[in-house]
């Protein structure tokens with residue numbers, strides 16, 4: 001994987017390539033973006049690039065340093081990961097601080113990659129501050145965080161920040177096709193459900209469980225306006241079964257009704273995500289007013305907020321069902 005393999009994120013990639021080319025390498029970088037957006041992939045290429053020994057294009061993927069990096073055994077690369085724990089504690093950072101003052105073994109530089117930097121406790125962040133401001137001249141620290149607001153302002157101000165952008169549906173589709181032997185039509189469907197996050201698109205495309213869940217959601221959606229066939233109890237059963245994955249279910253419902261709305265408003269399927277369900281979308285669009293479809297979307301979003309606020313699950317879902 002090299003910069004030329006990265007799809008999307010062109011402004012981030014161009015800035016990083018320039019840093020490597022000019023060899024004006026800073027002490028601390030921060031990559032911010034949601035899980036699955038590609039922070040780690042890009043940070044790894046960048047880190048490899050600043051340690052690469054090639055005189056030509058960096059990273060070259062051929063020199064000793066690049067090969068060591070790719071095998072995960074580079075002695076001058078240090079990673080901090082959260083692992084199974086919920087946070088990165090002060091102990092993990094203290095260990096890093098002990099290491100950072102030791103000279104590199106083989107390279108001119110040492111690179112420290114803090115994955116899930118947003119999960120650093122406040123104590124861990126505070127322990128890091130001084131070193132982050134003035135690390136040894138050979139050290140570069142790279143922080144990866146899902147959200148910048150979970151880091152102290154004093155951490156943020158010491159890092160050069162790169163914000164990763166959500167990708168277009170086309171770009172996510174291209175990435176999915178690279179990884180899976182599936183039709184473009186199917187890949188576009190997953191891309192539409194990915195919210196512009198390639199990691200999410202890949203996960204959906206590879207998940208059997210997701211296929212099953214999606215089928216169940218459509219069974220529910222196709223019967224939802226046909227109350228004679230499906231009583232309230234059955235509908236509740238469906239939601240009860242997916243209690244642990246309610247966020248994804250609500251996502252699918254919102255996307256479904258947005259599909260109906262966009263078809264109703266524009267008269268074409270151009271913006272529709274669920275491209276394999278066009279006849280059902282057309283049928284449901286003919287049954288309802290735009291206002292009614294909007295009110296359903298609002299009800300779903302309201303249910304999501306209620307559940308985030310720890311509302312009673314059954315009560316929140318029953319409210320939703322009553323409003324549809």
Ligand SMILES: [Zn+2]
Nearest residue numbers: 052060063066
């Ligand atoms: Zn190299």
